[in-house]
Structures are given as structure tokens and as C-alpha cells.
Amino acid sequence: GNSVTQMEGPVTLSEEAFLTINCTYTATGYPSLFWYVQYPGEGLQLLLKATKADDKGSNKGFEATYRKETTSFHLEKGSVQVSDSAVYFCALSSSPTDSWGKLQFGAGTQVVVTP
């Protein structure tokens, strides 16, 4: 079956540091890949997505490239802010045969950014 593995946290770094969160997946076919963010006490927000190999998703300074050869979708940001402190989830959806909303999530990576 499908699965998503992401690096364990917490990841603690200083403001303006470079952030990488590794995510690898196992899936049949051609899944769509997502990064969601969860701020304390809130639900999930879509951060970025990529629907086919070599696509790069980007939003709010975050980027991730869909690498089919390495089955990876690592999240990066060049200069983090304290407000980026949150839990980040990598997820996949087995589209296009599967409808949106049936997501397989990783366990999440907590990121703590200190001033």
C-alpha cells in the first residue's frame, strides 16, 4: 500500500537559517504530493503541492520538487522566521484515479524556530 515517511522532529533552528524536511513515499502509479502545515491549535493548511514528476511546488518561500526517481518530495526554505514554527506534514493522494481528499499523511515534523 501507499506510505509516506518523513524525518522525525523536532527540528530546532535559528531565525534566517535554512530548513530542509525530508519526505519519501511509496505508491503505485503517479500520486500527487503535498505539504501541509499545522499551527498550534489549528487544522491543516495546504502549503504547496505537485501533481507530476519534476513539478516544483512553491508558496511563502517554501519549495518542494517531485522527484520520481528517488520517490522524494523534500521541503525547503532558505530563511525561516519564528512564525514558521509549526508541524509540517508530507502527504500523497493517489490521483488521478483517486479523488481529492483521500490523503495518506506522514507522521509530521515539528519545526521550532528561535529568535
Place this chain on the structure above:
Amino acid sequence: ETGVTQSPTHLIKTRGQQVTLRCSSQSGHNTVSWYQQALGQGPQFIFQYYREEENGRGNFPPRFSGLQFPNYSSELNVNALELDDSALYLCASSRNTEAFFGQGTRLTVV
């Protein structure tokens, strides 16, 4: 603000009881998915409803059931609550596009 509203935000139930959680989907979204997020873990897919019919189910027992109404709002029902059912329950609505999540219902079973 995603336009997906869940109620209640928190509740406490006793083991063996039944609970109903509610979700109002974003306007125009005909698909609702439910997830269970245990503390410190990623959300786990429970099931999805599309136009009032169940459209896929995750690895959850039959005591987890749901409904979707003509206005596309949805309910998640859990019977015979167990302590391990304590979690954040999230719903997400979608319509041929990305899923938008509500803020969740925190269920505590004691």
C-alpha cells in the same frame, strides 16, 4: 479561513458512549473526508463521502460511520467509544481540487 466548520470544538465522553461530530463543508464542495489525528501523529483517513454516498474507507472498524446530507454537510458517528478513540477529528471538503480542512474536534474519552 477555509470555510470548513466543525462542531463541537471539544468534547469529553465516557468509554462505551456514542458521539456525533459535525462538519459543514465549503460552499460548492460535494466531497467530505474525515480523518483521525492521534496526538503526535499524522492524520489517518477514516472515510470519504461524495454526493451522499460513501466513497472509500480507511482501516477503521464499522463502529465508525458517517452521513452526508443533501447540502453536503456531514456527520461522523462513533459507537462504543474506546479510550484509544481520543484524538483530533478533522474533516476536509473538496470538489475536484485540493482538500480544505476544518479546525477539528478534539475528542477525549475517559
